[in-house]
Amino acid sequence: MVGVFCILLLLAGCSGSALDSDTNQPTPSVLVNAGANQTVNEQSSVVLNGTAQGTTDTLTYSWSASPALNITHEDISSPAATFVAPTTTETITYVLTLVVTDGNGNQGSDTVEFQIVAVNEAPSAIITVFDPIINSAFPAGIEVTLDGSDSSDVDPADSLDPIAAWRWQQTAGTDVLNNVSLNGDSIAFVTPILDDPNSLSFELTVTDQEGAQDSVTITLDVLSASQTQPTVDAGVDHQVFSGEIILLTGEASTSISSGLPLTFDWLNDSELVPVINNRSAEKTYAIAPLVTQTELVTFTLLVTDAFGNEVEDNINVRIKPLPLRNINDTGVTLQASLTQNGTQHQSAFPGQDGQRGQDIISENGLLEKAGRGEQGFDFTKLDAIGDEQDETSQDWSCVRDNTTGLVWEVKTDDIGLHGNEHSFNWYQEELNGGFEGNVGSAGLTCNNSQCDTEAYVAAVNQAGLCNFYDWRLPTPNELLSIVHYGNVTGTKIDLNYFPNTNDFVTSPLWYWTSQPSADGVSDDASQTAWAIDFTTGNDNFLNKSSLIKIRLVRGGR
Numbered sequence: 001m002v003g004v005f006c007i008l009l010l011l012a013g014c015s016g017s018a019l020d021s022d023t024n025q026p027t028p029s030v031l032v033n034a035g036a037n038q039t040v041n042e043q044s045s046v047v048l049n050g051t052a053q054g055t056t057d058t059l060t061y062s063w064s065a066s067p068a069l070n071i072t073h074e075d076i077s078s079p080a081a082t083f084v085a086p087t088t089t090e091t092i093t094y095v096l097t098l099v100v101t102d103g104n105g106n107q108g109s110d111t112v113e114f115q116i117v118a119v120n121e122a123p124s125a126i127i128t129v130f131d132p133i134i135n136s137a138f139p140a141g142i143e144v145t146l147d148g149s150d151s152s153d154v155d156p157a158d159s160l161d162p163i164a165a166w167r168w169q170q171t172a173g174t175d176v177l178n179n180v181s182l183n184g185d186s187i188a189f190v191t192p193i194l195d196d197p198n199s200l201s202f203e204l205t206v207t208d209q210e211g212a213q214d215s216v217t218i219t220l221d222v223l224s225a226s227q228t229q230p231t232v233d234a235g236v237d238h239q240v241f242s243g244e245i246i247l248l249t250g251e252a253s254t255s256i257s258s259g260l261p262l263t264f265d266w267l268n269d270s271e272l273v274p275v276i277n278n279r280s281a282e283k284t285y286a287i288a289p290l291v292t293q294t295e296l297v298t299f300t301l302l303v304t305d306a307f308g309n310e311v312e313d314n315i316n317v318r319i320k321p322l323p324l325r326n327i328n329d330t331g332v333t334l335q336a337s338l339t340q341n342g343t344q345h346q347s348a349f350p351g352q353d354g355q356r357g358q359d360i361i362s363e364n365g366l367l368e369k370a371g372r373g374e375q376g377f378d379f380t381k382l383d384a385i386g387d388e389q390d391e392t393s394q395d396w397s398c399v400r401d402n403t404t405g406l407v408w409e410v411k412t413d414d415i416g417l418h419g420n421e422h423s424f425n426w427y428q429e430e431l432n433g434g435f436e437g438n439v440g441s442a443g444l445t446c447n448n449s450q451c452d453t454e455a456y457v458a459a460v461n462q463a464g465l466c467n468f469y470d471w472r473l474p475t476p477n478e479l480l481s482i483v484h485y486g487n488v489t490g491t492k493i494d495l496n497y498f499p500n501t502n503d504f505v506t507s508p509l510w511y512w513t514s515q516p517s518a519d520g521v522s523d524d525a526s527q528t529a530w531a532i533d534f535t536t537g538n539d540n541f542l543n544k545s546s547l548i549k550i551r552l553v554r555g556g557r
Helices: 002-022 358-363 453-463 476-480
Strands: 031-033 038-041 045-048 051-053 059-066 081-084 092-102 107-117 143-147 163-172 186-190 198-208 213-222 231-233 238-241 245-249 251-253 263-268 283-287 295-304 310-320 379-382 398-401 407-409 510-516 528-533 539-543
Touching (some): 031 092, 059 081, 231 310, 238 245, 245 295, 476 528
Parallel strands (some): 038 107
Antiparallel strands (some): 031 051, 092 107, 198 213, 231 251, 263 295, 295 310, 398 407, 510 528
8 A cells, every 4th residue: 555655646746747847827817718810801891709707707808909900899898899801902910819807907818810801893894975976876077085984993992093094995997096095084086977877886994903804895876977967056045125136146067078068047936027137147136026925936047068968956035025114225236346346236246235225126116215316215305394395396495304204404505504614513511421512602604603513403493494493413323324325426415305515525524413422531521422424424433622514303313
């Protein structure tokens, strides 16, 4: 028995020596297993998990990665976490470490390796055609653009530059890519002009940043020269009043030189039958007929080429009845080109004053007037007691503007109260902008006792011009309403109704208005008032002490 005990003792001593040599480190208080190593695809969602055992049941988990990754770990009391495998062009290894802490502060850790494998999906080649197709085919002789910029890659290495290269080639048909760069995202070429219809085929190959490719082919049918029709544009829809100019500004062209010349024919389908000035012109005009209610008229431009191809386009023009007027037009009926003004219609320059408004309606004979007057102006002469006078009368003292309803003073060529030589400084006790102006004196060139505007208004009202007693200075807009900008030489007013206004046609011919000006203020008081120059039609502010003309008005406001 003693021998057996010694043998056991020797065995025990040998066993202890072996264990001590194999386990030099103490057993950790927290045992952790981060899981098995894995291989995953780029951009895939990866689930992390692990197990742990510590000195307490309460454990706290923490994941980290090298190189760094964005790990989502919402509950640190659980080992479960996720991350998205990053985009890569080659296999890359990430080492993830799980550190676990128990309730006594003891820690343990373990690592796991993830190999991220590059997975590249091929790009998608796309061709877009931006040019017009006629009956599923392209005209001959036109420029066509094929655009590949919409080509895409669902897993780009660089989201800002997903496609690394484009490569174009023509695979069928007459060569149209000579001297055309084939390495851009688009190509442009001119369709061939041939006697027979033909087809052109093109291939686009795109390569993504990781070397994958995709190709797409497109075939374009091209018309023959004689099948290629002209293009035509009849203009834009618009509306006018009766008597105004209807703009027929057509445009037509052909890509086939042998298709020239083009002929034009303007047509309309309306029972109103507007008169077209020149039906065979590409650009022309018509006079809007008189209507009592709004009418819609369609004009069609028919274009024929030398092959006999006919193409048409149309515009709709809404014609409205003459409007009720309470403001005058400018008097301008001339139309301008790039080099001159004239009476001819300028189709190439639409929307001018001379194509719209009361003046051109009057010139076309569709403006009804209560009286007479140049262009769109409508005036009636009144005698000394305010009665209407015949148009031919040479004895009138006032003029009624039948458009605005205002009644105007007429100047005389003598030295009487209304003499055209008299001048006045501006003076107004009320509504003067803080400064009344200077009271006039008898030594100035007027026939009333005080040569200022307010004194003159009082004198005219006392005399009862044309049997009216409410004369006043006009506002700027009222005085501008009788400016005749259509008079290209001489005073800008209808001298048939406002005689004795043309004494100073080579220099400013200012007339006062009732409006003080905010310009020229001193100590918060306006030192100037607005005036209108009947030589140019311009307005300006003048010092209130300036001696200039007056034309009084009544009515309105």
